[in-house]
Amino acid sequence: MNTEELTSDIAELQSLLRVSQRPNIQGWIKCKIEETERELKKLSESQTLNSEPTGSASKPVNAEKSSPSSLPTVKVTNYGWDESDKFVKVYITLKGVQDVNPTTIHHSFYNYGYDITVSNFSGKNYTMTMKGLRDEIVPESSQIKQKQDMLLVMMKKKTEGKKWEQLTKLEYDEKQKRKPKFDEKSMDDDPQASLMNMMKQMYEEGDDEMKRTIRKAWHEGQNKRNTADMPSLADM
Numbered sequence: 246m247n248t249e250e251l252t253s254d255i256a257e258l259q260s261l262l263r264v265s266q267r268p269n270i271q272g273w274i275k276c277k278i279e280e281t282e283r284e285l286k287k288l289s290e291s292q293t294l295n296s297e298p299t300g301s302a303s304k305p306v307n308a309e310k311s312s313p314s315s316l317p318t319v320k321v322t323n324y325g326w327d328e329s330d331k332f333v334k335v336y337i338t339l340k341g342v343q344d345v346n347p348t349t350i351h352h353s354f355y356n357y358g359y360d361i362t363v364s365n366f367s368g369k370n371y372t373m374t375m376k377g378l379r380d381e382i383v384p385e386s387s388q389i390k391q392k393q394d395m396l397l398v399m400m401k402k403k404t405e406g407k408k409w410e411q412l413t414k415l416e417y418d419e420k421q422k423r424k425p426k427f428d429e430k431s432m433d434d435d436p437q438a439s440l441m442n443m444m445k446q447m448y449e450e451g452d453d454e455m456k457r458t459i460r461k462a463w464h465e466g467q468n469k470r471n472t473a474d475m476p477s478l479a480d481m
Contacts, residue, residue, distance in 0.1 A: 251285040279355040318370045335398040354384035379409040
């Protein structure tokens, strides 16, 4: 696929985005636009490199030895993150990155993600990619800062004040699925049974720490109430 076809695809996707109404469809189209834009960018850069003059016979050999494209690439997947009312911040650890020439750090922000490359750093290329963010960001107001042994990615929230809770939409959706289901009608009909069902769900789906906490609370509750008709933990 050439650049003209990719450009046409982007234009058509943008037209579809303008007429679409369902949030899920809009989200899918936006992700597809970002993916196609990345592909177009890579193809354009590749064509630019291929069109550059090679010079004398000895120069291409030397250039190949020092070219970032000939270096091994490391994909960085470990990071930390937090958020404020206006920004989502991602912390990527790279020892010594504060001394890197800023011109070797390339980045592109999209509505729901980013691509970062640090070229020829300690004999390697480092790439950091994030897709499917929890919510939309403002690419033109987002930036990267070099800190001591760390890259700070600052993404401007499109909706200020909104709490993301999770960095990606996938993580957020998974967390929502694990949340205990609260049935108000059941609570009105039989409060104790409804609470029991909620605790069972939390116990079955929780991690080891959650299970220990529930067991402790359960035993303490039994001791305080000293009642024989309360179900035992074994029933959970």
